Amino acid sequence: MSQLLEGKVAIVTGSASGIGQSIAIHLAQQGADVMVDYVGPQDGALQTKAAIEATGRKAGLCEADVSRLPDVQRLVDETWTQLGRADILVNNAGVEKNAAFVDVTEHDYDFVIDINIKGPFFLTQAFVRRLIAAKSPGRILNISSVHEDMVFPHFTSYCISKGGMRMMMRNLAVELGPLGITVNNIAPGAINTPINTSLLADKPKLNALLANIPLGRLGEPTDIAALVAFLASDHGSYITGSTYVIDGGLMRNYHEQ
Numbered sequence: 001m002s003q004l005l006e007g008k009v010a011i012v013t014g015s016a017s018g019i020g021q022s023i024a025i026h027l028a029q030q031g032a033d034v035m036v037d038y039v040g041p042q043d044g045a046l047q048t049k050a051a052i053e054a055t056g057r058k059a060g061l062c063e064a065d066v067s068r069l070p071d072v073q074r075l076v077d078e079t080w081t082q083l084g085r086a087d088i089l090v091n092n093a094g095v096e097k098n099a100a101f102v103d104v105t106e107h108d109y110d111f112v113i114d115i116n117i118k119g120p121f122f123l124t125q126a127f128v129r130r131l132i133a134a135k136s137p138g139r140i141l142n143i144s145s146v147h148e149d150m151v152f153p154h155f156t157s158y159c160i161s162k163g164g165m166r167m168m169m170r171n172l173a174v175e176l177g178p179l180g181i182t183v184n185n186i187a188p189g190a191i192n193t194p195i196n197t198s199l200l201a202d203k204p205k206l207n208a209l210l211a212n213i214p215l216g217r218l219g220e221p222t223d224i225a226a227l228v229a230f231l232a233s234d235h236g237s238y239i240t241g242s243t244y245v246i247d248g249g250l251m252r253n254y255h256e257q
């Protein structure tokens with residue numbers, strides 16, 4: 001089978017688990033070398049690296065907290081050092097905190113905003129500076145959420161960050177288009193990953209959510225990874241400035257409890 005991403009190099013943030021891990025492995029299966037970014041224990045990142053190498057592709061490894069500017073710059077520099085260059089950036093790393101609006105602390109607000117939107121902003125900036133210096137085209141894929149558009153009470157900082165990601169994508173699609181750089185968002189609904197650990201353990205809450213999903217199941221990380229590969233490939237060369245929702249129909253059928 002021909003591969004979509006033969007000879008390409010991708011950076012995937014938060015690729016030690018969940019959606020990011022699946023994307024990193026899938027991009028490698030489609031022919032790309034991949035820089036694995038992680039924070040904290042190395043186990044998941046090493047699993048991702050091994051799975052990439054099992055496909056015959058190269059994997060880079062870098063511990064970088066996207067909320068810290070020096071880390072973001074180091075992630076880009078390490079990619080060029082370990083893998084020679086990059087063509088594709090996947091801003092995947094993300095967190096959420098569940099709290100009533102009146103209880104949100106400055107610490108938790110900053111934690112969510114810094115990882116989910118400040119990080120992608122400055123990582124994209126560092127990546128684009130490299131592309132400009134090399135006069136290379138590129139692909140930027142942001143993993144946002146249905147909550148870039150849809151309300152999610154008790155997760156207001158998360159919604160602010162994902163709504164910000166939507167506007168960042170739209171602005172950058174226009175500003176970077178003339179450089180041959182495309183920018184798109186993929187907006188997952190409820191996916192079977194560690195971010196949903198507490199939801200998965202709460203059967204009544206899970207069942208209420210499932211009742212709102214027309215396709216009747218949570219999504220799997222591979223449901224997201226396949227579209228990332230398509231958009232990053234030559235098939236995606238005329239696609240920029242849009243969000244692609246992958247949610248089993250949730251967004252069209254969402255009811256608050």
Ligand code: BGC
Nearest residue numbers: 096145146147189190195196
């Ligand atoms: C959130 C999940 C939530 C899902 C659907 C995702 O963006 O990370 O916690 O279950 O949206 O509401």
